[in-house]
Amino acid sequence: xxxxxxxxxxxxxxxxxxxxxxxxxxEQQTAEHLVNNIALPAYANWQHNNQVFHTASEQFCAGKxxxxxxxxxxxxxxxxxxALQPVLxxxxxADHLGLQIQxxxxxxxxxxxxxxxxxxxxxxxxxxSLAKGSVAVRGLTASEYILFDRAHNLADPTQRxxxxxxxxxxxAYQLAQSQHxxxxxxxxxxxxxxxTPNARYADAMGPLAxxxxxxxxxxxxxxxxxxxxxxxPGDGTPQPYQAEAWxxxxxxxxxxxxxxxxxxxxxxxxxxxxxxxxxxxLAQKIDEAYTALQAQLAKLQSPLDSLLATEASKxxxxxxxxxxxxxxxxxxxxxxxxxxxQLGFNGTDGD
Amino acid sequence: xAIEMRCSRRQFLQQALLLGAATTMAAVPMSALAERAxxxxxxxxxxxxxxxxxxxxxxxxxxxxxxxxxRCHDIAPHPFLPRVAFVARxxxxxxxxxxxxDGRILATLHARADRHxxxxxxFDAAGERLYLVENDTxxxxxxxxxxxxxxxxxxxxxxxxxxxxxxxxxxxxLPDRSGFAIANGGVRxxxxxxxxxxxxxxxxxxxxxLDGSLRSRDTLADVRASIRHVAVAQDGTLVxxxxxxxxxxxxxxxxxxxxHGGSLIAIKRPQQSLQLFPLAAAQMDGVNYYSASITVHxxxxxxxxxxxxxxxxxxxxxxxxxxLLDYALPDCAGIVAVDDGFIATSGQQACFQAHNANxxxxxxxxxxxxxxxxxxLSIAYS
Numbered sequence: 001x002x003x004x005x006x007x008x009x010x011x012x013x014x015x016x017x018x019x020x021x022x023x024x025x026x027e028q029q030t031a032e033h034l035v036n037n038i039a040l041p042a043y044a045n046w047q048h049n050n051q052v053f054h055t056a057s058e059q060f061c062a063g064k065x066x067x068x069x070x071x072x073x074x075x076x077x078x079x080x081x082x083a084l085q086p087v088l089x090x091x092x093x094a095d096h097l098g099l100q101i102q103x104x105x106x107x108x109x110x111x112x113x114x115x116x117x118x119x120x121x122x123x124x125x126x127x128x129s130l131a132k133g134s135v136a137v138r139g140l141t142a143s144e145y146i147l148f149d150r151a152h153n154l155a156d157p158t159q160r161x162x163x164x165x166x167x168x169x170x171x172a173y174q175l176a177q178s179q180h181x182x183x184x185x186x187x188x189x190x191x192x193x194x195x196t197p198n199a200r201y202a203d204a205m206g207p208l209a210x211x212x213x214x215x216x217x218x219x220x221x222x223x224x225x226x227x228x229x230x231x232x233p234g235d236g237t238p239q240p241y242q243a244e245a246w247x248x249x250x251x252x253x254x255x256x257x258x259x260x261x262x263x264x265x266x267x268x269x270x271x272x273x274x275x276x277x278x279x280x281x282l283a284q285k286i287d288e289a290y291t292a293l294q295a296q297l298a299k300l301q302s303p304l305d306s307l308l309a310t311e312a313s314k315x316x317x318x319x320x321x322x323x324x325x326x327x328x329x330x331x332x333x334x335x336x337x338x339x340x341x342q343l344g345f346n347g348t349d350g351d
Numbered sequence: 352x353a354i355e356m357r358c359s360r361r362q363f364l365q366q367a368l369l370l371g372a373a374t375t376m377a378a379v380p381m382s383a384l385a386e387r388a389x390x391x392x393x394x395x396x397x398x399x400x401x402x403x404x405x406x407x408x409x410x411x412x413x414x415x416x417x418x419x420x421x422r423c424h425d426i427a428p429h430p431f432l433p434r435v436a437f438v439a440r441x442x443x444x445x446x447x448x449x450x451x452x453d454g455r456i457l458a459t460l461h462a463r464a465d466r467h468x469x470x471x472x473x474f475d476a477a478g479e480r481l482y483l484v485e486n487d488t489x490x491x492x493x494x495x496x497x498x499x500x501x502x503x504x505x506x507x508x509x510x511x512x513x514x515x516x517x518x519x520x521x522x523x524x525l526p527d528r529s530g531f532a533i534a535n536g537g538v539r540x541x542x543x544x545x546x547x548x549x550x551x552x553x554x555x556x557x558x559x560x561l562d563g564s565l566r567s568r569d570t571l572a573d574v575r576a577s578i579r580h581v582a583v584a585q586d587g588t589l590v591x592x593x594x595x596x597x598x599x600x601x602x603x604x605x606x607x608x609x610x611h612g613g614s615l616i617a618i619k620r621p622q623q624s625l626q627l628f629p630l631a632a633a634q635m636d637g638v639n640y641y642s643a644s645i646t647v648h649x650x651x652x653x654x655x656x657x658x659x660x661x662x663x664x665x666x667x668x669x670x671x672x673x674x675l676l677d678y679a680l681p682d683c684a685g686i687v688a689v690d691d692g693f694i695a696t697s698g699q700q701a702c703f704q705a706h707n708a709n710x711x712x713x714x715x716x717x718x719x720x721x722x723x724x725x726x727x728l729s730i731a732y733s
Binding site: 210213343344 | 441641
């Protein structure tokens with residue numbers, strides 16, 4: 001093992017020659033699986049759900065479908081977005097989605113404040129005005145405010161007309177973003193990730209490193225989203241209004257979707273395959289961590305606010321946070337090292 | 352091919368007088384740079400946490416990669432000898448003095464009592480003295496420049512003077528060599544620590560004469576902006592790169608809204624005060640309020656900055672301020688000016704050269720090893 005670690009470190013630093021043909025082949029196979037079987041379908045699914053959500057918002061605003069129907073499409077769009085996080089590698093700086101699609105954390109309730117300010121201007125809203133405005137009025141958080149805020153009565157035609165002007169522009173914006181990114185992935189970026197060397201990557205490890213960084217970042221964000229809501233790490237004081245999807249009550253549903261997406265990247269010909277070839281005991285540890293985390297999630301089926309109401313369920317949430325943290329650390333500290341991937345260097349520990 | 356495989360110096364004195372230290376490389380006229388082989392110098396680390404002083408030829412051949420105990424940051428090549436100093440980053444206590452032809456460590460300079468290094472250093476043009484920015488840990492954060500005379504492959508402490516600021520980081524010679532421009536980061540840290548003692552940032556750009564007297568001091572209105580890096584153009588224009596200091600793990604989670612939409616880069620043109628370099632909102636988005644290396648190319652009047660948290664390499668025209676390049680380069684790290692553009696390294700991925708092609712920019716992946724490159728890149732010509 002010691003020898004192997006040295007070999008990995010050696011190759012990363014460019015201190016030795018090419019990897020063995022077997023290792024290169026396994027890395028290439030893993031990259032192909034992650035890109036073709038997971039990432040591309042995830043981007044296509046996200047684009048599809050945004051299309052359905054946009055259509056649903058138009059139909060709702062035209063009075064053709066009920067509020068519950070468009071709300072369920074918002075949830076589907078959220079879950080598709082969450083599932084995208086472990087493969088969220090921007091092809092270029094201009095494709096850096098992040099806050100464009102989901103404004104989180106919204107510590108000062110800016111999605112509500114700035115949406116109202118925008119609507120009070122009574123100007124015709126366009127995709128262009130949205131793109132030039134604050135990120136707080138774009139994407140899922142603003143749409144959730146419109147569709148789920150308890151102060152809204154969207155059955156009232158006047159209110160519905162007011163909020164629909166922003167909702168429809170917003171869902172169209174989100175759809176356009178997803179169409180663009182899907183196109184870039186399908187036409188260029190997937191090939192760039194798989195056919196190395198190329199102008200961007202020296203070898204197959206380059207794309208794998210980017211994908212692993214996206215995965216670890218996704219875990220870190222999931223951990224923070226749950227942590228801030230339940231007061232972990234810290235003194236345990238919950239901040240439920242800083243949770244993801246608190247208005248819709250789907251905080252744990254989003255987490256579930258994120259964990260499932262990460263597991264899909266792990267299983268089959270994904271990260272597990274590569275990890276097992278290098279450190280079988282680490283692959284086993286991550287298997288067990290997933291099993292424990294998903295079992296705990298299955299126990300917690302109520303909305304977050306009701307779970308925070310009792311001490312017993314708060315303890316269960318704390319256990320869940322600890323399991324999520326464990327899995328994050330296994331990827332961040334152990335898996336990255338086993339694969340010879342330096343996750344952060346100057347970006348996280350520079351000067 | 353000795354010329355390719357060694358960082359040896361021949362007929363170098365004249366060039367050295369032009370080149371000075373690492374951060375003034377861009378001052379070299381383009382005609383002088385053409386067709387010359389050079390060696391790239393940088394601190395590196397591997398995934399296992401081993402740190403190195405490294406030298407590579409431009410076509411990717413390793414000249415040396417010497418393991419060292421402390422992670423280094425900036426590099427000061429001797430102006431005409433085949434020697435180079437690698438400085439440990441804060442709160443490092445060692446400077447490694449290497450033979451740049453083979454990477455042998457000839458000496459290690461240890462920090463004095465109650466001092467540690469901040470990672471940057473400069474040689475004087477005569478190659479007689481090494482200047483190092485240091486923390487006076489008896490008054491944490493008080494910046495000093497330690498002056499060390501080179502004597503028979505050893506450095507002997509000569510004197511020190513104040514930077515007139517808190518936590519000096521990068522500093523550069525003024526073009527006339529009458530003093531230094533010093534980026535005082537403004538973050539107080541104690542001995543043996545990288546953790547800020549508070550989230551108060553007392554940052555400044557000071558111009559300090561060789562005798563240690565203060566000539567000028569500029570600050571930014573943005574209270575979270577730490578002026579950490581500085582580059583100088585041949586006409587004396589200074590450009591600074593900022594990093595934002597946030598209370599909670601260097602993120603924007605605390606809702607802080609930077610003044611003026613952010614002051615990631617600032618410029619001090621001759622006879623003017625330090626002012627914000629105008630950046631489009633799109634350029635600020637995604638760079639996570641953190642710039643690392645900043646470099647001026649005098650021949651082209653281009654300015655390049657790396658944004659390792661935003662994973663971008665950006666280039667602007669120094670005079671028009673037009674953005675010329677916004678390139679996705681994960682953990683973009685060190686930048687150095689070369690013949691027709693810049694070479695940029697990465698902490699995680701392949702290294703690239705940005706070529707000037709009739710005033711558009713063509714990116715070329717280099718044969719240098721991918722990843723593990725620290726935030727500063729220097730160059731030594733054969």
